[in-house]
Amino acid sequence: MAADRDQIRTLVQQPVEALQLELKTWIDPRAADGIAKIVKAIFAIRNRNGGFLLIGFDNASLLPDPYAFDEPVETVFHVDVIQGLVSRYTSPSFEISVTYQDRDGQFHPVISIPEGVTVPAVIRRDLAGNGGKKLLTEGDVYFRTFNTNGTASSARIMPADYADLLDVCFENREADIGRFLRRHLGGVGSAATLATALGLESKSTQLRNRAFAVIGIGKSASDDAMQAAATEEERKRVKDALTMHVAMVLDPIKPDALPTQDFLNRIASSNPNFTGWPVWLDSRGFTDKKSRPYVVDRVWQACLVDLDGGWSQHMEFSRYDPQGEFYLQRVMQDDLTEKVPPGTALDVILMIYRVAEVLAVGTSMGRALGWDIESEAGFAFRWTGLSGRTLRPWVNAFRSFGTSGNQSRSASTDAFVQVPIDTPFSALAPYVASAVAPLFATFDGYIPSAELVENSVRKLIERKMD
Template sequence: MAVDPDQIRALVEQPVEALQVELKTWLDPRTEDGIAKLVKAMFAIRNRNGGFLLIGFDNATRAPDPYAFDQSVETLFHIDTLQGLVSRYVNPSFEIGIAFTDRDGQVYPVISIPEGVQVPAVVRRDLIGQGGKKLLAEGDLYFRTFNSNGTASSARILPPDYADLLDVCFENREADIGRFLRRHLGGVGSAATLSSALGIESEERKLRKRAFAILESGSAAAGTAIAERATPDQRKRIDNALTMHVGLAFDPPRPDALPTQEFLNKVSSSNPNYTGWPVWLDSRGFAEKLDRPYVASGMWEALIVDLDGGWSEHVEFLRLDPRGEFYLHRVMQDDLTEKVAPGTALDIILMIYRVAEVLAVGTILGRSLGWEEQGEAGFAFSWTGLKDRALRPWVNAFRSVGPNGGTSRTSAVEAYVTVPLETPSAALAPYVSAAVAPLFSTFAGYEPSTELVETSVRKLIERKMDS
């Protein structure tokens, strides 16, 4: 199972507990107790539709836990050992991945559990510990949930979680059907015809107006925050950089909602962390205090400025408003990497990944925060810093993305898409296509193929993105 090394590094550098990310202190997979804890965690994450298990961190403090075993981390947590536990105790079986990364001289294992569950992972045999205690029981089903103790945790499934589990399994089956329909209906006519045939086009003027209002006010706030904090040299890098701005509105708004810690915890725990630097991330554990979120104007805000030449540079401003309005301002990697000269390139697939992540995380947050699944989310996009930039696959120069789209003569472009909250993440490809179409068309009319968007969305959701 392929694992994105940048995502693994980010998870270890900034560990966070979420529904699809679990932190465990060091445990010994040679003992019955260690085996039981690993099995419960891996199966629970699998049934929540995949994610990551980080070993060696305290889930309350997010701090590293001292390593005290006699074998190396790589030996103790070898893939053959872990996959053997899955095969021995699960029905039906599934493949896992393992990656190791260093932090402050200590190696940590990150277990990657794939998404796509259509039949729940169930314990297939008993595991008896010391004194005859049954640590695992045949037929047990574990799930990542808020319902066990009010925080994200792995536990034996309870009746309130049945609906969520069924939704996960159904959505993966529905996504397979959706991919089949799109493959066979894609040649019928235009993208609009396809969207209409699939019943996915439902824009509402009021929601669109709210989303663009969020975009406008958020962009102004981001500009003010960056001007106050960034140095003159940093502002020179930021001002003309390729930047994605997103305004997200949930319907209906909640005018009386307050920016509580509980709200922020729910946002953080619900984020599926598809990438190493997820959209609307929780920066409360960041070492730089200025990067941490604060409350302003009745909402959570955070400005992250990291341009010190470390392993990964970032400039990001975000707003999390419990009234149903989210904003994101992100300087794109295309201008924060040594692989390509700033101001010269836009990587097609990388941008598709980022837009797909915005739509996927946005709809997941809407559902997790209690908006009705029959409701809708309005996404307004704006991209700036486009002029004289060319489409170029700099992340992986050997990837085929179709004909070169040329160079943009436009400085900025906007787009909008309405997404029903009930849409499975794996079925977002038509919405992603609609969102990126105005952006890519400015590059001499470039239009990515349906297959390219579909494949890119699937890789993002399955956490198998190209490096």
């Protein structure tokens, strides 16, 4: 897993435990008990289809712990040391990487565990500690799962977790026929025809209407929150900025659901964290208390404003309704960067990444919140601030797709796509293509190739974005 530097930096600056992100205090990879903890964590994340292990953090406070060793962190947690533990205790073996990221003058190891597991990682030999106590047992399987209070933890796999583990393996093998069909039919004309033949059109219409209603409600709530959270100058700066409005609605509605901490824990823990600043992120650990989520009318809300010119600028608003309705409003990076003048550009591949992330995170949340695997998620998109903007690969000028200069004369556009929540990440490309098509068509009729979308989605889920 080759995470980019911005993602690693964000993970260390704003760590939040999730199914694919675990925090550990300073543990000694040279001592038996430290080896056992590291191996269990890495194996559990591997079996959850990859992620990250951050060392040197208290998982309760999410704050850094004082460094515990005499030797430099790069020596104690050298990649050869950690890779040696993986190779010695796992079957089959896999390759990890280690990055060292500074926070407050102290470097922290970030161990990246690759995705793509098709056979579960299993402990291949015993490890005994002081007094002969067995710390690792040959044949054990570890897995990242939710415990009783809804937070993520690494533990010996329980019977209830085997379905998830098998899903991960099957998804990577693309051996499930139903998912294979969705990969080739999802979000395209033939899928719509199939839905009509099966009598699902009315459900699709209901989801669409609900989703766009949520965009209206969310936009109104965002306006109120931004009035209080942002200065007049900040609001003026983004008045005509490129903004993505997203609503996700889950079927069926859960009318009695409450905005509990357990609900928020499951949202946070299920986020795959594909990017350094993921959609529907958990801001409970943010230093700025104004950025933390709060409850209004039985719905969690969070308003994040940071336009001070630091290493990362953001302006967004989120709503999390436990009944099954979610909203996100985000000012896009195209207008928060110094690489291009505001109001002038839209990077095609960057937008594909963001839309794919919305679908991946949304369906992952739906599964974690207990919606049945046969449930559907309806995603409504609205993009504003398009007029006068041109397609331009400003993130990486070398990844040209032959359309630089295509201009939009539309102020905004909408899209809707319906996704089964058990759709594997690797099968999301057709849905992403369907979602972005109306947006890109406003730019002189441009439609990205299926290959471009497929490759971009793959890079996102493999965390190999360029």
